[in-house]
Amino acid sequence: MEIADLYVRVSTDEQASKGYSQRNQEEVLRNYCGLKNITVRKVYYEDHSAKTFNRPSWTKLISHLKKYKYKSNLVLFTKWDRFSRNTGDAYGMIEVLRKLGVEPQAIEQPLDLTVPENKMMLAFYLAAPEVENDRRSINVFNGMRTAKKEGRWISSAPLGYDNFTRLDGTKYIAPVEPAASAMKWIFQELVKGHYNLNQIHLRAVAKGLPCGVNNLYSAIRNPVYCGKIVVPRYKDEEEQLVPGQHEPLITEGLFYKAMDILDKRKVSPRIDATAIDAADQIHLRGFLICPECGKLLSGSASKGRNAYYHYYHCYRGCPVRFKAEEVNKTLEIELEDYFIGKDYNNFYIQCILKAYRNLHQGDPDARHDIVTQVRELNAKLSHSRNLLASGTFDAEDYKIIKKDTEEKIRRLEAQIPDLISAEASLEKDLNVCFSNLKYGYRKYRAGDSIAKRAIIGAVYPANLTYFSEGVRTAKVNDLNACIALINKELRGQKKWTTPELSRLSIMVGDTGFEPVTPCL
Numbered sequence: 211m212e213i214a215d216l217y218v219r220v221s222t223d224e225q226a227s228k229g230y231s232q233r234n235q236e237e238v239l240r241n242y243c244g245l246k247n248i249t250v251r252k253v254y255y256e257d258h259s260a261k262t263f264n265r266p267s268w269t270k271l272i273s274h275l276k277k278y279k280y281k282s283n284l285v286l287f288t289k290w291d292r293f294s295r296n297t298g299d300a301y302g303m304i305e306v307l308r309k310l311g312v313e314p315q316a317i318e319q320p321l322d323l324t325v326p327e328n329k330m331m332l333a334f335y336l337a338a339p340e341v342e343n344d345r346r347s348i349n350v351f352n353g354m355r356t357a358k359k360e361g362r363w364i365s366s367a368p369l370g371y372d373n374f375t376r377l378d379g380t381k382y383i384a385p386v387e388p389a390a391s392a393m394k395w396i397f398q399e400l401v402k403g404h405y406n407l408n409q410i411h412l413r414a415v416a417k418g419l420p421c422g423v424n425n426l427y428s429a430i431r432n433p434v435y436c437g438k439i440v441v442p443r444y445k446d447e448e449e450q451l452v453p454g455q456h457e458p459l460i461t462e463g464l465f466y467k468a469m470d471i472l473d474k475r476k477v478s479p480r481i482d483a484t485a486i487d488a489a490d491q492i493h494l495r496g497f498l499i500c501p502e503c504g505k506l507l508s509g510s511a512s513k514g515r516n517a518y519y520h521y522y523h524c525y526r527g528c529p530v531r532f533k534a535e536e537v538n539k540t541l542e543i544e545l546e547d548y549f550i551g552k553d554y555n556n557f558y559i560q561c562i563l564k565a566y567r568n569l570h571q572g573d574p575d576a577r578h579d580i581v582t583q584v585r586e587l588n589a590k591l592s593h594s595r596n597l598l599a600s601g602t603f604d605a606e607d608y609k610i611i612k613k614d615t616e617e618k619i620r621r622l623e624a625q626i627p628d629l630i631s632a633e634a635s636l637e638k639d640l641n642v643c644f645s646n647l648k649y650g651y652r653k654y655r656a657g658d659s660i661a662k663r664a665i666i667g668a669v670y671p672a673n674l675t676y677f678s679e680g681v682r683t684a685k686v687n688d689l690n691a692c693i694a695l696i697n698k699e700l701r702g703q704k705k706w707t708t709p710e711l712s713r714l715s716i717m718v719g720d721t722g723f724e725p726v727t728p729c730l
Contacts, residue, residue, distance in 0.1 A: 212248045214284035215271060216240070219256035219292045232257075235288050242286070242317045251282050260295040261343065263303055275310045283312055290316045290332070291339035300336045358441045361454040369393055369421055369429045370459060383456050388418030393435060394459045396426070400468045404667065407472070431472070436465035436624075448613065451620070462624035491520040492534050493659035494541065497666055499675045500524040506673070509534060522676075537676055541666075542655065548669055548690035549651040550644065558693070559640045580622050587622075591615045647693070 218235045232255055243250050252274070256267040263269075271285070285307060287293050293314060294300035304323070307314050313323070319335050321328045357364045363383045367373045370393035371383040392414045399410045407430070411423045421429070433440060433451060437458030443449040492509030500507050503524060511518040520534035550558065594611045597603040654665045672685040686694070 212246070212284055213251050213282040214243060214248050214286045215251055215275075215282050216243075216253040217256065217268070217271065217285055217287045217292065218253060219258070219260065219265075219267075219287070221257060221259050235292070238288055239286055239317065248284065248286075260291065260293070260339070262296065263294065263299055272306070275307075275312055280311050285312055285314045287314075287316055289318050290335035292316070294336060295339040295343050297333065297336045297340055355441065355444065358439050359452055361439050361452050361456075363434060363439065363454065363456060368432055368434050369419070369425070370435070371456070385457055385459060389420060390459055392417040392419040393430075396430065397435065397460050397464055397468045400430075400471050401464060403471065431469065433462075433465060435459045436462040438462070448609070466621045466624050489520075490659045491538075492522065493662045494522065494534075494537060494666070494674070497663075497670070497674050498522055498537070499673045500528060500530050501675055501677050502530050503528050507532075532676060540676075541674075545654060545665075545669065546651055547694045548686065550647050550693060558644055559637065562640060563637060580625055584619055584622050587615050587619050643689075647689075 216236065216239045218232045218239070220232050220235070236253060239253075240250060242248075254267045254271045256265055258265040258267075275282070290300075293316065294303065304314055315321075316335070321332055321335075323329070323332065354364050362381075363371075367383045370385055370390040372386040373381060374384055375381050395417060396407075396410050396414050396419070399405055399413075400407065405413075407427065408423055411419070411426050414426075419426070434454060434456070435458065437454050437456070438451045439454045441447075441450045441452055489509075489511075491511070495509035496506060498507040499505070505524060505528070507522045507524055507530070509520065509522050511520045513519075522532045522534055522537055524530040591612060594603060594608055594615075598605065598608045650665060654662055657665070669687050669690050670685065671687055
């Protein structure tokens with residue numbers, strides 16, 4: 211009497227598109243066994259694709275057959291595509307089953323495999339579903355590639371976006387808050403150069419960014435954020451960027467500036483001292499450099515008879531040590547010169563706007579340099595094309611030069627919209643900037659260590675050096691340095707006007723705790 215194991219397989223997409231059912235297959239197989247007087251030992255249910263034999267239920271079936279060898283002599287399924295959709299793997303598995311004394315058989319496509327001619331029919335039964343799979347894969351691939359060329363995002367939405375469906379059934383992505391604002395802020399902070407990406411990520415998480423730093427490193431290089439879709443290279447087609455149908459979070463120019471930072475084409479930011487935790491009494495910890503050995507000074511408290519006394523000090527082997535109260539007070543006094551002391555916001559804004567216009571007086575079109583560079587690159591590309599036509603250039607060399615030149619042109623052209631909008635938004639940005647500067651010193655004096663450290667990090671782009679002899683130096687933000695110079699020159703005057711700036715040198719020396727001196 212023959213004993214059989216029944217194998218019932220159906221994938222999720224087949225249930226939806228073709229109406230295949232595990233229950234129906236089992237019923238057909240059991241009826242067949244009843245008519246043929248075959249004993250059913252066990253039924254194995256599978257819901258995985260037949261592209262490979264790496265399927266949970268099939269693995270259990272093989273393990274069971276090896277463990278209980280010769281306990282059954284048949285493995286029954288309805289059709290050969292239930293068994294496999296890969297011709298090569300199918301022949302190999304048939305040999306494995308035969309060595310275990312088991313014969314595979316499709317009851318709706320019966321074949322006597324001992325007859326050599328039937329192997330041709332077996333090849334057809336196995337190849338037909340494999341061809342169907344391959345054709346479906348090609349159709350899906352071509353459809354996805356066409357969608358990308360049309361500027362549509364076709365997979366799970368990137369960070370800052372979510373997937374949506376319109377009333378007509380078409381799918382699209384759109385920004386979602388707060389992740390979208392967080393991603394936009396990340397690009398802006400990266401370009402400023404104050405923090406590295408790890409430090410930016412810590413702050414972005416607090417703004418609602420739902421991802422880890424490793425995912426951010428991958429996501430941030432995607433041009434989808436500047437409204438572009440990448441169409442990968444395929445056969446003779448080169449990789450290309452196409453305009454997307456979705457709403458961009460940032461400009462293309464800002465995206466390429468951020469990529470330059472990540473690719474180390476520009477100077478990487480300094481270590482962010484504002485990310486270091488510090489008590490209110492030693493809020494300069496991480497900003498001060500040891501005048502003897504050049505290391506960053508630490509800060510700590512020493513217990514006295516009646517109270518704790520705080521110090522900035524170097525590490526073991528270096529004797530440098532300063533009273534924190536004296537250093538803090540000195541910096542507080544000096545900072546007052548770097549902020550607007552009176553209500554002269556409009557005066558400063560008009561000065562900067564006048565300087566900006568004077569700078570571009572001889573070049574009304576700020577795009578001139580970029581346009582010149584683009585023309586030179588196009589000329590280079592045209593020359594390379596002529597060399598290719600004359601046979602001087604190899605086709606592969608031309609492709610490399612063409613790809614590199616087009617990338618440079620795309621990066622340059624991406625800067626033009628930012629240049630156009632720069633002057634238009636300058637006055638608006640200045641109003642916000644000087645509104646903050648007006649109350650900056652007051653916020654510093656009343657703020658906690660976090661607020662103070664944020665202000666110090668903005669005013670001083672480099673770390674400070676403090677000497678016990680009284681010489682204290684530090685590089686100051688250009689804007690604050692100009693404010694200090696103006697405050698010094700116009701201090702005590704009743705009325706400030708723009709013409710009074712004519713005697714001020716536009717060449718300002720390096721600033722620090724000592725007074726500003728004009729360069730000769």
